[in-house]
Amino acid sequence: MDFLNNRRSIRRYKTDDISDELLNSLLLQAERTQTMGNMQLYSVVVTRSKEMKEALAPVHFNQPMVTGAPVVLTFCADFNRTVKWCSFRDANSGYDNLLSLMNAVSDTLLYTQTFSCLAEEAGLGLCYLGTTLYNAGQIIDLLKLPKLVLPVATLTVGYPDECPPMTDRLPLVALIHQEHYHDYDEQAINEFYQTKESLPENQEFVKVNQKQTLAQVFAEVRYNKADNEAISGVLLETLKKQGFLK
């Protein structure tokens, strides 16, 4: 697992294709990941065609990785398959509720991240697309996802054609709590975020956004309240439409 010490998200890819053999072997190995009750509450849509990538691109805010990667993978929380299995076997299922949604989402992310580690270890580069949840409704239409299937994560995957600098992380002590949660006072926050705040690229980020602090860039510009609330409203409607919530 030493590759994790050097890993970074890759957003530019060589034109080389990923063989079906390699892709399928990674997707197969990833199936060994943990899953709720061994139900495997996920499916993956593989996009290779230019037409489908071009259709998906605007949904992902035209991030260039979508058309620039040989393969785009959309990982979906999926109770449809399980419910079909139940219905064909005379079993009364009840998976149209919040708990089932959360179980399917956690299964999906475990599978996605296991695939991600395996792919990066095999020399591929990839990038997650958070826009998947922003525009889940449009992805559902494009990929023809039935009820009880929700796109949760997208990865653009290919052979790396860049080696960007590694990004910072918080110190371990900032995340780990011994025996019980120790809440953060201002002094602890100052200590844990000091490195991040003093990085030249982050100071530039503050300047470009005409803000006073890096936290303001995150909370008021990049991931702000108005957008979060608007996108949440749309997502909630999508969850109802897909039959996960009533």
Ligand SMILES: Cc1cc2nc3c(=O)[nH]c(=O)nc-3n(C[C@H](O)[C@H](O)[C@H](O)COP(=O)(O)O)c2cc1C
């Ligand atoms: C759920 C999730 C969504 C993400 N969405 C995007 C995205 O839409 N576009 C992008 O360029 N990177 C995206 N990323 C990548 C992060 O920006 C990246 O992982 C983070 O900045 C740390 O950098 P590193 O992966 O190079 O260490 C996403 C990562 C995750 C886990």
